[in-house]
Every structure is written in C-alpha cells, then in structure tokens.
Amino acid sequence: MLKISPAPLPFPKWVNKFLVIGASIVGFGGAYVLAVAIYAAAPGTQRIGYAPKQPVAYSHLLHAGELGIDCRYCHNTVDTSAQASIPPTQVCLNCHANIRSTSEKLIPIRESYATGMPVEWVRIHDLPDFVYFNHSAHVNRGVGCASCHGRIDKMEVVSQDQPLTMGWCLDCHRNPEKHLRPLDEVTTMDYVPLEDQEALGERLKAEYKIRDREKLTDCSLCHR
Ligand code: HEC
Ligand code: HEC
Ligand code: HEC
Ligand code: HEC
Ligand code: HEC
Incomplete structure (x- = not known):
C-alpha cells in the first residue's frame, strides 16, 4: 500500500517554540538597544564607568x-575658575621633549606640537x-x-566614578560636613582624616x- 505522508509544514512544530523565543530575544534586544541609545544620548550624568578611548594612552x-x-600641575585652573582645564600639549612636552622623546605612544603629542592642532581628548x-x-x-572649601x-x-x-545626578549633588549639599578636608589635602588621593570626621567637618x-x-x-544655586 502506498503511504502518503501529510504535506510537510514549513517548519516542524518544535521549531515554533524557538521562533517565539527568538522573537522575544529580538524584542528584548530592541528594548535594550533603545535603552542604551537613550542612556547614551543623555548627558553624562549617570554614566558610571564611562571610560572612552583617548587619542593618546595617557x-x-x-x-x-x-x-x-x-x-x-596639569589641571591648573581647578582652584581659580569654574573649569578644571585639560592641559595643552606644551605641558606634556615640559617632560616629553626629553623623556621618551621618540616613543610611538607620543606621536600624536609631537604631531600636535608640530601642527599647532590641540589633541582631541574625549570629554x-x-x-x-x-x-x-x-x-x-568646591576645591577652595575643602572638597577633594x-x-x-x-x-x-x-x-x-x-572613568566616571560618581553618578553626577541632581540627587547626588544634593546628598552632599545637605550634609557637606561629612566631606570637608583641610585645604592642603584636596588633591591627596589616599587622604584619611587624622581626627573624627564629624568634629573636623563641623569645625571646617x-x-x-x-x-x-x-x-x-x-x-537657583545650580539652575541660574
Ligand atoms: C564637587 C564635585 C567635584 C570636585 C570636588 C571636583 N570635580 Fe572635577 N568635575 C566635576 C563635575 C561635575 C565635572 C563636569 C563639569 C561639567 O560638565 O561642566 C567635572 C569635570 C572635571 C574635568 C573636565 C574639565 C571640566 O572642568 O569640565 C577635570 C579635568 C576635572 N573635573 C578635574 C578635577 C580635579 C583635578 C579636581 C580636584 C582638584 C576636581 N575635578 C574636583 C565634579 C567635581
Ligand atoms: C613631570 C613630567 C611629565 C609630564 C608633565 C608628562 N609626563 Fe608622560 N611620562 C613621564 C615619565 C617619567 C614617564 C615614564 C617614562 C618611562 O617609563 O621611562 C612618562 C610616560 C608617558 C607615556 C608612556 C610612554 C611610553 O613609551 O611608554 C605616555 C604615553 C605619556 N607619558 C603621555 C603624557 C602626556 C600625554 C602628557 C601630557 C598630558 C604627559 N605624559 C606629561 C613624565 C611626564
Ligand atoms: C601630567 C598631566 C596630568 C596630571 C598630573 C593629572 N591629569 Fe587629569 N587629565 C590629564 C589629561 C591629558 C586628561 C585628558 C585625557 C584623559 O581623560 O585621560 C585628564 C583628564 C582628567 C579627568 C577627566 C576629564 C573629563 O573629560 O571629564 C579628570 C577627572 C582628571 N583628569 C582628574 C585628575 C586628578 C584628580 C589628578 C590628580 C590626582 C589629575 N587629573 C592629574 C592630565 C593630567
Ligand atoms: C546642587 C545643585 C542642584 C540644586 C540645588 C538643584 N538642582 Fe536640579 N539638577 C542638578 C543637576 C546636576 C541636574 C542634572 C542631572 C540630573 O538630571 O539628575 C539637575 C536637573 C534638574 C532638572 C531636570 C530633570 C531631569 O530629570 O533631567 C530639573 C527639572 C531640576 N533639576 C529642577 C530643580 C529644582 C526645582 C530644584 C530646587 C528644588 C533643583 N533642581 C535644585 C543640580 C541641582
Ligand atoms: C562632596 C560634596 C559636594 C558635592 C558632591 C557637590 N557639591 Fe556643590 N558645594 C559643596 C560645598 C561644600 C560648597 C561650598 C558651599 C559654600 O561655600 O557655602 C558647594 C558649592 C556649590 C555651588 C556654589 C558655587 C558658588 O559660586 O558659590 C554650586 C553652584 C554647586 N556647589 C553645585 C554643585 C553641583 C551642580 C553638584 C553636582 C554635579 C555639586 N555641587 C556637588 C559640596 C558639594
């Protein structure tokens, strides 16, 4: 007897399950891409860990x-103005005219000096x-x-270490005494208070x- 098998489906049934899973991955992926796009488009307030590649491996x-x-030495306007300033090429050459003066890693610095075009550091x-x-x-009020x-x-x-959101700013503005140091310690990276921070903070x-x-x-302090 001739056996006629049923017309084959375009895909075996079990494949459907995968199509559903696949579609939801695509859907989720879409939402993820969208979330990342929104996140990336927002100014850099919440980008903790944001560490773009720089033109020089400084x-x-x-x-x-x-x-x-x-x-x-490099951010020399940080205690006199609003902006901290990124050092111009000449500051690097104070040392690198002599130190590692032929290093490949410093080619963009030498080119920048020769052409007068600033290095395009990524903000x-x-x-x-x-x-x-x-x-x-901040720096002149003992915030390190x-x-x-x-x-x-x-x-x-x-890389960005803190969220820089309004909530984050306000957290400190409500209780700045927790964060105040002697002025000569503002750039000390491994600073630890010599006395109880509460007493020191209140005094400062x-x-x-x-x-x-x-x-x-x-x-109006921050929105002028
Ligand atoms: C109270 C928080 C705070 C302290 C303290 C602080 N910074 Fe900043 N820094 C910021 C914020 C916020 C920005 C981004 C500013 C902007 O987008 O206008 C920034 C930006 C910078 C920049 C990029 C250039 C610029 O001015 O936008 C450099 C460089 C920098 N800071 C260095 C320093 C150095 C060095 C110190 C210590 C001497 C310091 N900062 C202390 C919060 C701080
Ligand atoms: C006060 C001196 C000084 C200044 C200013 C300075 N550097 Fe350096 N830099 C050094 C020393 C010292 C080394 C280590 C050299 C070694 O390993 O023998 C170095 C190493 C480097 C290296 C690695 C070179 C290599 O071949 O491995 C790079 C890249 C670099 N510096 C970039 C910069 C940039 C960019 C600036 C300016 C923003 C700058 N430096 C400013 C002293 C300085
Ligand atoms: C020899 C010069 C040099 C010294 C010293 C130096 N920096 Fe920088 N800094 C740079 C350069 C060049 C950049 C831009 C490239 C980069 O981000 O690495 C930069 C970038 C930064 C940024 C990021 C700026 C942005 O785009 O948001 C911060 C924050 C910063 N420095 C803080 C500091 C602090 C704090 C110290 C002291 C512990 C310090 N720097 C010492 C040269 C220097
Ligand atoms: C200490 C500084 C500071 C103070 C004070 C402050 N803000 Fe902000 N504000 C920020 C910063 C930084 C941002 C941007 C980062 C963010 O969106 O969180 C912001 C963002 C905002 C935004 C945009 C919201 C958003 O989600 O993008 C609004 C609206 C706003 N602030 C209103 C206010 C109002 C109203 C007050 C007074 C009750 C106030 N701010 C006080 C620092 C401050
Ligand atoms: C770790 C603590 C701390 C953080 C974080 C902080 N601030 Fe401040 N801020 C201070 C202190 C302390 C002062 C000085 C207050 C004074 O002199 O009365 C100050 C002063 C200010 C002033 C007054 C400036 C002036 O011209 O007098 C502004 C504006 C300001 N902060 C904005 C911000 C914004 C925006 C953020 C977040 C992006 C921020 N601050 C994050 C501690 C902080």
Whole structure:
C-alpha cells in the first residue's frame, strides 16, 4: 500500500517554540538597544564607568599615581575658575621633549606640537548645560577631587566614578560636613582624616563659612 505522508509544514512544530523565543530575544534586544541609545544620548550624568578611548594612552596611574605629579600641575585652573582645564600639549612636552622623546605612544603629542592642532581628548564628565557647576567653589572649601572623581591615581584610563545626578549633588549639599578636608589635602588621593570626621567637618564648615542647608539646596544655586 502506498503511504502518503501529510504535506510537510514549513517548519516542524518544535521549531515554533524557538521562533517565539527568538522573537522575544529580538524584542528584548530592541528594548535594550533603545535603552542604551537613550542612556547614551543623555548627558553624562549617570554614566558610571564611562571610560572612552583617548587619542593618546595617557595614564593617570603612572603620572598622578607612581610619579606623584600634583593634579594642579596639569589641571591648573581647578582652584581659580569654574573649569578644571585639560592641559595643552606644551605641558606634556615640559617632560616629553626629553623623556621618551621618540616613543610611538607620543606621536600624536609631537604631531600636535608640530601642527599647532590641540589633541582631541574625549570629554568624560559632562553635566547638562542648564546646570551651573564651579570647581573653585568646591576645591577652595575643602572638597577633594576624589570625592567626585574617585581614585584617579589608580586609573590607567579615566572613568566616571560618581553618578553626577541632581540627587547626588544634593546628598552632599545637605550634609557637606561629612566631606570637608583641610585645604592642603584636596588633591591627596589616599587622604584619611587624622581626627573624627564629624568634629573636623563641623569645625571646617564654620572656618570656611559654608552656607546653611537652605541656601545649598536652593534651586537657583545650580539652575541660574
Ligand atoms: C601630567 C598631566 C596630568 C596630571 C598630573 C593629572 N591629569 Fe587629569 N587629565 C590629564 C589629561 C591629558 C586628561 C585628558 C585625557 C584623559 O581623560 O585621560 C585628564 C583628564 C582628567 C579627568 C577627566 C576629564 C573629563 O573629560 O571629564 C579628570 C577627572 C582628571 N583628569 C582628574 C585628575 C586628578 C584628580 C589628578 C590628580 C590626582 C589629575 N587629573 C592629574 C592630565 C593630567
Ligand atoms: C613631570 C613630567 C611629565 C609630564 C608633565 C608628562 N609626563 Fe608622560 N611620562 C613621564 C615619565 C617619567 C614617564 C615614564 C617614562 C618611562 O617609563 O621611562 C612618562 C610616560 C608617558 C607615556 C608612556 C610612554 C611610553 O613609551 O611608554 C605616555 C604615553 C605619556 N607619558 C603621555 C603624557 C602626556 C600625554 C602628557 C601630557 C598630558 C604627559 N605624559 C606629561 C613624565 C611626564
Ligand atoms: C564637587 C564635585 C567635584 C570636585 C570636588 C571636583 N570635580 Fe572635577 N568635575 C566635576 C563635575 C561635575 C565635572 C563636569 C563639569 C561639567 O560638565 O561642566 C567635572 C569635570 C572635571 C574635568 C573636565 C574639565 C571640566 O572642568 O569640565 C577635570 C579635568 C576635572 N573635573 C578635574 C578635577 C580635579 C583635578 C579636581 C580636584 C582638584 C576636581 N575635578 C574636583 C565634579 C567635581
Ligand atoms: C562632596 C560634596 C559636594 C558635592 C558632591 C557637590 N557639591 Fe556643590 N558645594 C559643596 C560645598 C561644600 C560648597 C561650598 C558651599 C559654600 O561655600 O557655602 C558647594 C558649592 C556649590 C555651588 C556654589 C558655587 C558658588 O559660586 O558659590 C554650586 C553652584 C554647586 N556647589 C553645585 C554643585 C553641583 C551642580 C553638584 C553636582 C554635579 C555639586 N555641587 C556637588 C559640596 C558639594
Ligand atoms: C546642587 C545643585 C542642584 C540644586 C540645588 C538643584 N538642582 Fe536640579 N539638577 C542638578 C543637576 C546636576 C541636574 C542634572 C542631572 C540630573 O538630571 O539628575 C539637575 C536637573 C534638574 C532638572 C531636570 C530633570 C531631569 O530629570 O533631567 C530639573 C527639572 C531640576 N533639576 C529642577 C530643580 C529644582 C526645582 C530644584 C530646587 C528644588 C533643583 N533642581 C535644585 C543640580 C541641582
């Protein structure tokens, strides 16, 4: 007897299950891509761990950590203005005209010097334009770089350490005494208070004439 098998389905039944799983992966993947796109499009407030590749393999671990160069040698406007400044090529050549002067890693620095075109460092920390921030106001009131940037001296490549959200700013503005240090310790990366932070903080708060909580949480302080 001739056996006629049923017309074959385009796919065996069990495949359907996989199509469902596959579709949901695609769906989830889509949502994920969207989430990442939104996240990436938002200014750099919540990008903890954001560490873009830089045009030169400059290492804070080596220069600020092992060699112990003070932050202000390169970020020399950090205690006098709102911006911290990224050093111009000449600052690198103060040393690299002689040290490792033929290093391949320093080719972009030598090219920048020869052409006069600045190195295009990729910005890492980036608040939205509607927020006012000022470095000197913090650095001259005993808030250390490490409170906001983490242990830069341990970073081969700089990455964002804190969320930089409004909630994060306000957290400190409500209780700044927890974070105040003597002024000569602001760039010390491994700073530990010599006395009880509570007592020290209260004393420094009075000494630096820090505004009260009301003024430090006033909307117009940061949204001008
Ligand atoms: C020899 C020069 C030099 C020294 C010293 C130095 N930096 Fe930098 N810093 C740079 C350069 C160049 C960049 C830009 C490239 C990069 O991000 O690595 C930078 C970037 C940064 C950034 C990220 C800026 C952004 O785009 O958001 C932070 C934060 C920073 N430095 C903090 C520090 C701190 C804190 C110290 C001291 C512990 C320090 N730096 C010491 C040269 C220096
Ligand atoms: C105060 C001196 C000093 C300054 C300023 C300085 N460096 Fe350096 N840099 C050094 C020393 C010392 C070394 C280590 C050399 C060695 O390993 O023998 C080094 C190493 C390097 C290396 C690794 C080179 C290699 O071949 O391995 C790079 C890249 C570099 N520096 C980039 C920079 C950049 C970019 C700047 C400016 C933002 C800068 N440096 C500023 C002293 C300095
Ligand atoms: C109270 C928090 C805080 C402290 C303290 C602080 N920073 Fe920053 N830093 C920021 C924020 C926020 C940004 C991003 C600013 C923006 O987008 O306008 C930033 C940006 C930077 C940049 C990029 C250039 C710029 O000015 O935007 C460098 C370099 C930098 N900081 C270095 C330092 C160094 C060095 C110290 C210590 C001497 C320090 N910062 C102390 C919060 C801080
Ligand atoms: C770790 C603590 C700390 C963090 C984090 C912090 N601040 Fe502050 N901020 C202070 C202190 C302390 C002062 C000085 C207050 C004073 O002098 O009365 C200050 C002052 C200010 C001022 C007044 C500046 C001026 O011109 O007088 C502004 C604006 C400001 N902060 C914005 C911000 C923003 C925006 C953020 C978040 C991106 C932030 N701060 C994060 C501690 C902090
Ligand atoms: C210490 C500084 C600081 C103070 C004070 C402050 N803000 Fe903000 N604000 C920020 C920062 C930084 C951002 C951007 C980062 C973020 O969106 O969290 C922000 C973002 C915002 C946004 C945009 C919201 C969003 O999700 O993007 C609004 C609206 C806002 N603030 C309103 C206020 C109001 C209203 C007050 C007073 C009750 C206030 N802020 C006080 C720092 C501050």
